[in-house]
Amino acid sequence: MVVFIDVPLPARAPIGTIRHRVGYRLDGARATAQLSGAPQVLPRTRPSLLAPPLRGGPWLAIHAADWPRGHRRVFYRVDGHARLPGRFAIDWVKLDAHGRYANGDADLARAWYGAGADVLAVADARVAAVRDGMDEPARISQRTHHRPEDDAGNYVALQLPDGRYAFYEHLRKHSIRVAIGERVRVGQVIAALGFSGESTGPHLHFHMADANSPLGGEGLPFEIRAFERLGRYDDIARMGTPWQADDDAAARQDEWPGSNTVVRFAEGLAPDREQ
Structure with missing residues (x-):
């Protein structure tokens, strides 16, 4: 059994170790028992600090810790080890000013605002893996399920410094x-946003990991150097309608976009590719 606990902490909280204390009561018992674990030293490594993977916006950063089938809860067993590659993953969906994600027939993949958007290198890096050639359906209703090893669809992996x-x-x-x-x-354009693999609609799935494997690496935290936070959706089912605007909407720096937040990235042009 896996128990997921998500606890909000103050920004940059200086916490070095954690200890779990679990209280429980057996059926028929009057008293509550308590079990304490050994102190766990937290990793000292800093999250990777990245440039945006896309430009412009608005972009909806889709992720939530409490979704039963969300990124943070789906384990994959590869080579005998269970890992959470999407522990900090974000699905990026482009919206218009009214929160709509498609222009016209939303069942047409090409009608989604993000379809074909430039995908950008988040750092100076080396290309570690590429898979291309997987088809994508013309309509959302035509999508099919894939083997786990094909869930990523067409993808690129970059090895950062x-x-x-x-x-x-x-x-x-x-x-x-x-x-x-x-x-x-x-900032270099490396590909275009699409609809290949296990996808519910055109979007960019982005995550960081400790190994060159879409499913065999453990997900790692990251932060984005700069973006403007516009608002959020308290209920992701409302995507397609106006989002809830932030009272304190402002530029953010060195931050991981929060659950189902709406952000805008700078419109700067990507540098020319080296010949």
Whole structure:
């Protein structure tokens, strides 16, 4: 059994260790028993600090710790080890000013605002893996389920200078502009947002991991250098309608976008590719 506990903490809380204390009561017992675990030392490594993987917006950062089938709760067993590759993953869906995600028939993949958007390198990095050639259906209603190893669809993995890997998944077929071993620069266009693999609609799945494997790496935290937070959805089922605007909407720096927040990235142009 796995128990998930999500506890909000003050920003930059100086916490070095944690100890779990679990209280429980057996059926028929009057008293509550308590079990205490050994102190666990928290990792000292800093999250990777990244440039945005997309430009402009608004973009909806889809993730939530309490979803039973959300990124943070789906384990994959690879080579005998269970891992959570999407522990800190974000699904990015583009919206318009009214919160709509498609122009016209939302069942048409090409009608989604994010379809075909430029996907950008988040750091100066080396291309570690590429998979291309997977088809994507023309309509959302035509999507099919895939084997777990094909869930990522067309994807690119970048190895960052800190040794961690950035994964970009569900890319458009034949849109990938880079090859394994190639060096890329921050902001460079590497592919286009698509609808391949296990996807509910055109979006960019982005996560960081400790290994060059979409399912075999453990998910790692990251922060984005700069973005403007516009608001959020308290209920993701309301996507497609106006989001709840923030009273304190402002530029954010060195932050992981919160659950189901709406953000905007700078519109700066990507640098030219090296020839």
